[in-house]
Amino acid sequence: MDTQFLNTFVTVVDRGSMAAAARELNITPAAVAQQIRTLERELGASLIARVGRTVSVTEEGSRILQRARDLLRDVADMRSVANDSAVSGELRLGACPTALAGMLPDILARMVETFPQINVFIKPGYSADLYRAVESGELDAAIVLQAPFSLPKTCQWQLLREEPLVVLAPAAMAGRDPHELLATQPLIRYDRNQWGGRQADEYLRTAGIVPHERFELNALNAIAVMVDRGLGVSLVPNWARPWPEGLDLVRIPLPNECVPRRIGMVWSRSTVRIRLVTVLLQESQAVSRLS
Numbered sequence: 001m002d003t004q005f006l007n008t009f010v011t012v013v014d015r016g017s018m019a020a021a022a023r024e025l026n027i028t029p030a031a032v033a034q035q036i037r038t039l040e041r042e043l044g045a046s047l048i049a050r051v052g053r054t055v056s057v058t059e060e061g062s063r064i065l066q067r068a069r070d071l072l073r074d075v076a077d078m079r080s081v082a083n084d085s086a087v088s089g090e091l092r093l094g095a096c097p098t099a100l101a102g103m104l105p106d107i108l109a110r111m112v113e114t115f116p117q118i119n120v121f122i123k124p125g126y127s128a129d130l131y132r133a134v135e136s137g138e139l140d141a142a143i144v145l146q147a148p149f150s151l152p153k154t155c156q157w158q159l160l161r162e163e164p165l166v167v168l169a170p171a172a173m174a175g176r177d178p179h180e181l182l183a184t185q186p187l188i189r190y191d192r193n194q195w196g197g198r199q200a201d202e203y204l205r206t207a208g209i210v211p212h213e214r215f216e217l218n219a220l221n222a223i224a225v226m227v228d229r230g231l232g233v234s235l236v237p238n239w240a241r242p243w244p245e246g247l248d249l250v251r252i253p254l255p256n257e258c259v260p261r262r263i264g265m266v267w268s269r270s271t272v273r274i275r276l277v278t279v280l281l282q283e284s285q286a287v288s289r290l291s
Contacts, residue, residue, distance in 0.1 A: 003075050005039040006068045008032055009047055013057050013065060018050075090119040091276040094130035094142030098220065099263060102240035103161070103287055104143060110283040118276060127195060131155075134266050141267035141277050143284065145195050155266055158281060160288040162260040163237035165203055166251040168227050174250040179209060181252070186232030187211035191218035196261045200235040203258045224249060237261035 012021040012032065022029040040047050047061035057065060095104050111118055127144035134142050135155055151157055167178040190197040197218065204211060214232050217223065221244050223234050228247040238251055265284055267277045
């Protein structure tokens with residue numbers, strides 16, 4: 001059985017269509033369909049149900065999907081072990097939304113320039129989910145917010161960036177007292193269900209500020225646009241660029257001490273791709289020093 005055909009099957013399931021899988025694999029949709037048919041003949045079962053331009057996995061396909069993922073990962077592990085003398089292979093990396101749009105592109109640009117044989121699979125997600133994926137071995141590492149709990153001994157975490165809370169306000173409000181703005185202006189609240197939002201909520205309670213809430217969401221770029229449109233002010237971490245273009249905003253420091261949002265890298269100590277993780281950490285630290 002050709003493991004490439006298994007990879008094609010998994011990609012079709014993940015992307016939801018033959019055409020999307022073909023674009024990711026850089027082959028034609030006809031080649032994707034042929035590989036799936038060949039795999040189905042070898043296994044003696046239908047794996048994919050075609051519905052118009054989309055596809056869904058069959059019951060038989062669902063039974064082998066996780067085993068196919070595990071097998072493909074084992075193959076990648078063997079490649080990493082066999083090429084132990086060189087920094088190569090596939091790294092399975094998670095990234096929270098802030099890191100995905102901020103630090104990660106610069107980190108990856110440095111990695112592929114210095115180590116072109118590295119392949120990186122990237123899983124976006126919220127930090128809590130990515131910690132679990134690293135702990136379970138699904139991911140080798142992730143760039144995430146610092147967890148509000150102790151990590152298991154199988155994992156390690158390294159700080160990369162600290163982001164203090166600031167009041168985000170329209171430029172016309174520059175120079176005004178940040179606490180006065182939070183108390184009198186409508187508040188676009190950073191989602192309290194997320195770790196960063198809880199820090200903002202704790203600051204408001206400690207400072208005795210009862211805001212006039214208008215919106216609550218977990219999307220910093222969207223919050224910035226809403227503030228620019230005059231919908232209110234916000235209390236958010238001073239997150240890394242890029243920010244949406246064309247915004248006329250000010251970031252006002254807080255007068256009281258606050259716990260910053262901390263972004264770092266968590267990784268599994270037991271991964272066979274520890275050499276790749278080490279390279280990732282080195283390049284992440286280099287980017288954090290430059291930011």
